[in-house]
Amino acid sequence: MLKKIKTSFTDTMGINYPIIAAPMFLVSNTDIVVEASEAGGIGTFPALNYRPIEQYAEALKNIKSRTKKPIGVNVIVNKSNTRQGEDIKVALDHGVEMFITSLGSPKSVIQDAHKNGAKVFCDVTNLEHALKVQDMGADGVIAVGAGAGGHAGPISPLVLIPWLKTRLQIPIIAAGGIAHGSMISACLALGASGVSVGTRFIASREAQVDQSYKDAIVNSTPEDIVMTTRVSGTPAAVINTPYVQKMGTDLPWAMKVLKDYKLTKKYMVPLIHLMGMKSLEAAATKPTWKTVWTAGQSVGLVEEILTVKEIYAKLINEYDESVKSLSQLGLE
Numbered sequence: 654m655l656k657k658i659k660t661s662f663t664d665t666m667g668i669n670y671p672i673i674a675a676p677m678f679l680v681s682n683t684d685i686v687v688e689a690s691e692a693g694g695i696g697t698f699p700a701l702n703y704r705p706i707e708q709y710a711e712a713l714k715n716i717k718s719r720t721k722k723p724i725g726v727n728v729i730v731n732k733s734n735t736r737q738g739e740d741i742k743v744a745l746d747h748g749v750e751m752f753i754t755s756l757g758s759p760k761s762v763i764q765d766a767h768k769n770g771a772k773v774f775c776d777v778t779n780l781e782h783a784l785k786v787q788d789m790g791a792d793g794v795i796a797v798g799a800g801a802g803g804h805a806g807p808i809s810p811l812v813l814i815p816w817l818k819t820r821l822q823i824p825i826i827a828a829g830g831i832a833h834g835s836m837i838s839a840c841l842a843l844g845a846s847g848v849s850v851g852t853r854f855i856a857s858r859e860a861q862v863d864q865s866y867k868d869a870i871v872n873s874t875p876e877d878i879v880m881t882t883r884v885s886g887t888p889a890a891v892i893n894t895p896y897v898q899k900m901g902t903d904l905p906w907a908m909k910v911l912k913d914y915k916l917t918k919k920y921m922v923p924l925i926h927l928m929g930m931k932s933l934e935a936a937a938t939k940p941t942w943k944t945v946w947t948a949g950q951s952v953g954l955v956e957e958i959l960t961v962k963e964i965y966a967k968l969i970n971e972y973d974e975s976v977k978s979l980s981q982l983g984l985e
């Protein structure tokens with residue numbers, strides 16, 4: 654197996670492979686983080702996977718006692734997250750090396766993290782937001798493209814990465830649809846310095862989600878993925894289960910009106926979030942007919958449930974093979 658894939662991202666983080674095990678609500682846990690970082694990539698998890706805050710501190714302590722390699726925490730930086738300040742402080746107290754911010758403005762996270770020498774990578778789906786976070790001092794962006802699990806962006810990664818590259822000086826990490834090593838070499842060829850992989854790790858031995866969710870990842874095709882606003886109000890990618898089909902992928906008319914109306918917006922948005930989180934939680938952890946399973950189009954390339962270590966080895970070997978086959982091109 655390749656000992657290293659060197660990029661500006663691996664240099665910045667001091668890791669061997671530019672492959673992030675992406676933060677996934679309800680899925681990422683201490684075992685996935687430890688195994689991903691020990692495999693030479695970097696494991697990350699959403700702070701909110703551990704509630705209340707004492708459990709989050711406990712999780713960080715557990716991870717840090719099992720690996721000396723860098724790890725990352727994902728913080729949602731909008732008003733729905735009342736724990737934001739504490740999430741950062743507790744992480745910095747435990748020596749977390751990397752933050753991934755999503756949804757709102759990462760300004761204060763960048764300031765706090767930099768005091769401790771930690772790096773901040775911000776989820777973006779377009780150039781405007783990417784330029785803003787670059788100006789704020791972000792260490793890199795995570796370019797979330799079409800096909801991603803979770804809150805996917807609308808732009809094809811084939812366009813998104815080179816587009817961001819035209820104006821950004823900071824590293825770009827590609828996210829969305831990556832489940833095979835050839836996709837990693839493709840992203841690096843487009844100008845990315847690394848990749849962030851989510852959906853693939855749902856079908857890992859370490860993920861503590863219901864077996865039926867893992868089986869659905871293995872058995873689904875890209876055509877089974879639909880976008881719905883019912884989970885959080887923002888389009889999110891889910892498997893088109895009979896329950897999703899029955900519910901439809903749009904918010905009910907009345908909710909949409911209240912969400913967009915100035916006076917009720919500030920109550921509706923967190924309420925929709927909360928209701929969505931509850932339904933995801935129920936579906937991910939126990940068998941229920943109300944199945945709302947978040948996943949991206951890369952389900953089509955996930956054929957078996959493996960350990961995190963095996964997934965890393967497979968991705969790296971596939972990367973190596975694809976780089977070798979590419980280097981044959983153009984040779985007579």
Ligand SMILES: Cc1cc2nc3c(=O)[nH]c(=O)nc-3n(C[C@H](O)[C@H](O)[C@H](O)COP(=O)(O)O)c2cc1C
Pocket residue numbers: 675676677678679680699727753754755776797800801802803804828829830831849850851852853947948949950951
């Ligand atoms: C089940 C699931 C939960 C997710 N939860 C979060 C989250 O809490 N915070 C976040 O920033 N991104 C979240 N994401 C997005 C991932 O961090 C990552 O950007 C995405 O999974 C990459 O696309 P892929 O799934 O096609 O590999 C989630 C994705 C999935 C599949």
